[in-house]
Amino acid sequence: MIPVNIGEKIRTERLKADLTQAKLAGDRITRNMLSMIENGEATPSLDTVVYIADRLGVPAGVFFAKDEAEEALFTKADAVARARELYDGGRYEDASDVCRPYPYDDELSLILAESLLKSAEEFMDRSMLKSASEKLKEARGAAKRSRYVKDDFTGTLDAYSSFISFANDRIDPDVLAKCAKNPSRIPSGTFIFLTALSRIDEGDVEAVKRIAESLPYMSSDQMKYLRAKFLSSEFKFSKALELLLPLSETSTLGFIGKYRVVADIEACYENKRDFESAYKFSSIKHKILESFLK
Numbered sequence: 001m002i003p004v005n006i007g008e009k010i011r012t013e014r015l016k017a018d019l020t021q022a023k024l025a026g027d028r029i030t031r032n033m034l035s036m037i038e039n040g041e042a043t044p045s046l047d048t049v050v051y052i053a054d055r056l057g058v059p060a061g062v063f064f065a066k067d068e069a070e071e072a073l074f075t076k077a078d079a080v081a082r083a084r085e086l087y088d089g090g091r092y093e094d095a096s097d098v099c100r101p102y103p104y105d106d107e108l109s110l111i112l113a114e115s116l117l118k119s120a121e122e123f124m125d126r127s128m129l130k131s132a133s134e135k136l137k138e139a140r141g142a143a144k145r146s147r148y149v150k151d152d153f154t155g156t157l158d159a160y161s162s163f164i165s166f167a168n169d170r171i172d173p174d175v176l177a178k179c180a181k182n183p184s185r186i187p188s189g190t191f192i193f194l195t196a197l198s199r200i201d202e203g204d205v206e207a208v209k210r211i212a213e214s215l216p217y218m219s220s221d222q223m224k225y226l227r228a229k230f231l232s233s234e235f236k237f238s239k240a241l242e243l244l245l246p247l248s249e250t251s252t253l254g255f256i257g258k259y260r261v262v263a264d265i266e267a268c269y270e271n272k273r274d275f276e277s278a279y280k281f282s283s284i285k286h287k288i289l290e291s292f293l294k
Contacts, residue, residue: 006049009063011038013056024055076105083111092118099142109146113139113153120160127255127291129164136161155184163194167292168259171198189217190254196226197260205233221252225261237268244268248284259288 014024021038022031028051036042044052053060059078079098086095092115099112116139123132140157143149159179166172171194180191199207208226218226224243231240247253247261262285269278 005040006044006063007038007040010034010052010056013058013062014038017056019056024052026051026055076102076108080107080111083108083115087111087115087118090118092116092122103145106146106148109142110148113142113146113149116142117153117156124160124164124255125251127258127288128294129167129255129292130294133161133164136164150183152183152185155179155182156186158182159184159186163254163256166194166256168289170201171256173198173202187217189219189222192217193219193222193226194256197256200229205230219252221247221250222257225253225257228264232264232268235271237271241265241268248281255288255292259285262288 014021017024021034025031025034029048033042034052037044037048049063050060053063061077079102083095083098086092086098095115096112096119099108099115102108116135120132120135120139123129123135136157140154143153143157159182162172162175162179165175173195176191176194176198180188180195196208199205209230225247228240228243228247231237231243244261244265247257248265251258253261262281266278266281266285269275269281
């Protein structure tokens with residue numbers, strides 16, 4: 001049964017959407033018919049109600065709700081469905097936009113938190129660390145508003161925030177160890193690799209060689225980078241470059257590895273007295289640093 005006040009609800013939603021009657025009517029009904037519906041002079045069919053709802057971008061159930069509380073349920077159900085569809089399609093920013101109007105809903109806050117985490121990961125893949133940090137901060141706030149968020153989500157946020165702080169600086173082994181102990185979605189090989197880098201920062205190459213025995217937990221590119229560091233420590237800069245140069249063309253080492261690979265290539269060329277090549281990679285290194293600020 002079509003509610004007697006459906007015309008009023010249609011008018012209210014149309015004005016919210018800032019649409020004229022002609023624009024909303026489209027090519028399925030006339031503007032005059034829509035005017036009659038809004039004024040209660042005509043009763044729309046169910047198909048027409050669904051058509052109007054689709055044009056307005058609201059669930060048709062809104063027009064059949066008995067009160068605001070019931071209307072909110074219809075709106076939320078539609079938002080959850082749309083947010084999930086966008087998330088599954090990799091449209092994380094759009095999914096976030098759908099969720100933000102519902103800051104106190106557990107389910108939508110969870111989808112928002114997950115969408116923001118994915119957005120942060122995309123920014124980190126592009127070495128845009130300032131933007132990634134902003135997404136992580138918003139994700140943390142969204143996570144606090146949902147009872148459905150698990151510990152591994154919070155642990156992942158903490159680890160990523162720490163990784164960003166290590167981007168072009170020394171890795172703090174204590175902070176890294178704390179992150180590694182917490183539940184997270186980050187592969188154990190990443191923590192092993194970063195632990196190796198922290199030992200390299202301390203000049204303990206022998207410790208890194210022992211860590212390198214954890215081969216099954218690290219990727220082949222991570223192992224290649226460590227081997228390049230071993231060669232550099234033995235002043236075998238040409239051999240190190242053979243490993244480093246191909247690594248500079250990949251993104252498998254993340255933003256920390258990307259920066260370090262380019263910095264090491266620059267250092268190797270400097271030690272070989274090839275200052276032209278060193279300058280080239282110095283410029284690349286500074287471009288990476290600039291991207292960190294975006």
